[in-house]
Amino acid sequence: MSGEDPTVNRLEAMVAELLGMEAAVFTCSGTQSNQMGVRTHCLPGDELLIHETGHIANFEAGGAAALSGVTVRGLSGERGLLDVTDLDGKVRANDQHLCRTRLVCLENTTNLGGGAAYPLEQLRRVSAWARSHGLRVHLDGARFFNATVARGYSPADVAACFDTVSICFSKGLGCPMGSILAGSAADITRARRIRKLFGGALRQAGIVAATAIYALENNVARLAEDHRNARRLASLLAQIPGVFIDAGQVETNLVFFEIAPELGTGVQLSAALKDHGVRIGASGGQRVRAVTHLDVTGDDIDEAASVIATCLARGVADRPLVGSGPYAR
Template identity: 65%
Template sequence: MPDVLINLYSDTVTKPSAAMREAIARAEVGDDMSGEDPTVNRLEALMAKTLGHEAAVFACSGTQSNQMGVKTHCLPGDELLIEAGGHIACFEAGGPAVLSGVTCRTIPGTLGMLDVADLEGKVRADNQHLCVTRLLCLENTTNVGGGRAWPLDQLARVCGWAHDNGLKTHLDGARLFNACVAKGCSAAEIGQHFDTISICFSKGLGCPMGSVLVGSTDDIRKARRARKLFGGALRQAGIVAAAAVYAMENNVERLAIDHDNAKTLAREIAKIDGLSIQVEDVETNLVFFEVDPKLGNAGQLAAALLERGVKIGASGAQRLRACTHLDVSRDGVMQAAEILRQTVQAGFRQYKGSATGPYSRA
């Protein structure tokens, strides 16, 4: 594989900084399974307070914490409602069905978001022939929806509808702090509308691994049992929790830099003949754009770029995704844009690449 000079494939490629590694090395640890790891306890208390909830539990990954949330709220045979491109439904290996016996009812939205009009009539009647609609899962920021941050009034309206209809609410907040920075709000302003919230530390926050599920004391007690069942109970986890504490104290506000870099990249892409992008839709650190089929497909363009040292992902036949993060500077973004321009001008049909990447709609 060619050397990757500029990796815009995902913010999951971020590596711990020297200061984060130092925090990891200094971490005070204990047996988290027994509640005796002081660094994990500190992180869980910090996240519960930050989100305005009672408790939190550390998890290995965002998929794990999302599935803990599903199992906490649902019984086998239940149904959850989710936007059609939602990560929980599309990109977690069928987790709700496999781990909890739960069906995902997907609902087309706009830019990955739903409104009350989309949801009305979707709660099933109390009838022995039907599954029970138990949970509404939302995603903020949206992923395949384009990295959009929910308007706060829409979020409140949709979650209010869910609670009025007897549903629990879970937020896939893998990039929640990107949403907070974009909207200029606190995490608690978003968290107040949800029964449980999943937060990922290994994306824009720059940690090597880890996630957390936040909620009420009772819900988190249930989630700990789910974590054990899923094989995620941990021992001296303070080593990785220390990275998350460092990230919360140092890497949240700087997400604005990633957003600015994404907007810069979008503006440069808009100048390239054969590529199309809605610059105004780039709100956080995800940049989706389309390649003219007359030139080739997304997989071919991604393969050609990789040959030139720039890694991005194909997200469909003609759609590509680039993701800015703390390991790519503004200069790196500008260099990537120039390589993209040169690649499109030179032609790329001769390259072979898959158009069904991890976030493809195919």
């Protein structure tokens, strides 16, 4: 039965309090809690506004359309971030020919935007704009605490800008699984029913909720170390011939860079590095993404940079052009 596991209850209460929101519901994954947010706020035929690189728009298997009948409208903005100037004029008129614009989804930090964290003033601006247009606002906070640690703002100040906030425990916080969706009591009651519908109502989930409680108590402040490691990796990469990176853009734990086309593609570099124990993800064409996290030490950063330099000095164009994952080629 929902609500019977005391550790899950404790986690949900802890997150609601931390965010200054009324309630929270534990979920299996960030995708699940984002899609619960979409379904909570929208009806079939509604439209959500999101950055064109957003996870909800690109990497959730078309869930907004498939699970909630919602149209996704991708907008452009700097580094995966949206501001009022990007959103203004995008709310559709109340007309029977048009879908109803209902929801704005932001990502903090941005994934494909390179780990950029919103300034608090920008969040407040977008939130005030959305509310003045009668729209709901959802935060995809897969890397929520990377943003709060990098920017120094409080979780509650961020959450006050949103109707629902999704946070992942399985990324920088280091848990084996799990995310959470927080919001008003009414929205979370609705989201709980949707979680059941989406097959995510776990029974004895205390064993995983306990890891999330541990992570909230022990693994948040240390994210600053991941950010330092990311900046160090970026500055080492900037010295490698054939690597293109703007090291000054690295704010949190994501390090995107490109390699010169004559050396190979991102998929090929990723395959070559894997053989040397360095895991980085291809992000399409020449672009690759490295992520720092609690299993990566300062020494690992030096080693990774040196392995990347060695692989690129030889070139990786002899590797297969097709890999696996969303950017298979």
